[in-house]
Amino acid sequence: MAIWDFVKDAGKSLFGSEAEAQEAPAQPAQSDTDRKVAALKAELSALGLTGKDVHLKLRGDTVVISGKARDQETLEKLILAVGNIKGIARVELAEDAGTETPAPAAATPLFHTVQKGETLSAIAQKYLGKANRYPEIFEANKPMLSHPDKIYPGQTLRIPQI
Incomplete structure (x- = not known):
């Protein structure tokens, strides 16, 4: 569990x-x-x-x-x-x-809780190594996110596995 x-x-x-x-x-x-x-x-x-x-x-x-x-x-x-x-x-x-379909062996979800003042670019820099990869995080969180600028403190986001 x-x-x-x-x-x-x-x-x-x-x-x-x-x-x-x-x-x-x-x-x-x-x-x-x-x-x-x-x-x-x-x-x-x-x-x-x-x-x-x-x-x-x-x-x-x-x-x-x-x-x-x-x-x-x-x-x-x-x-x-x-x-x-x-x-x-x-x-x-x-x-x-x-x-239903077998998950890859290393399929442990990676989540990030948004802190005050953070942006998707800053989160992308931290996890993906480049700030301009923020669209990957945005896409990984659709349909829960409707716009890349609409994140809030306390929200948990899915970080795509690289």
């Missing part, structure tokens, strides 16, 4: 505030956890990262991913997509999680 930590108070606000959740009319037999899992699944669907064999479970502020993603890149993007949601502090891969 692999575990990644994320900045709980940073990221896309998907769940709304506690006050909003209490004010909203509750659907019959839908717990707050079920509502949040449904929101996570909808977000993955909107990003085109769903798979029929990928399942999410929410335990407090931890998301557990089980099942098989299409490939290593998709699995890494799934981890980032759910981890970069405000309110999520950790993402775990269940024992049965993996990919």
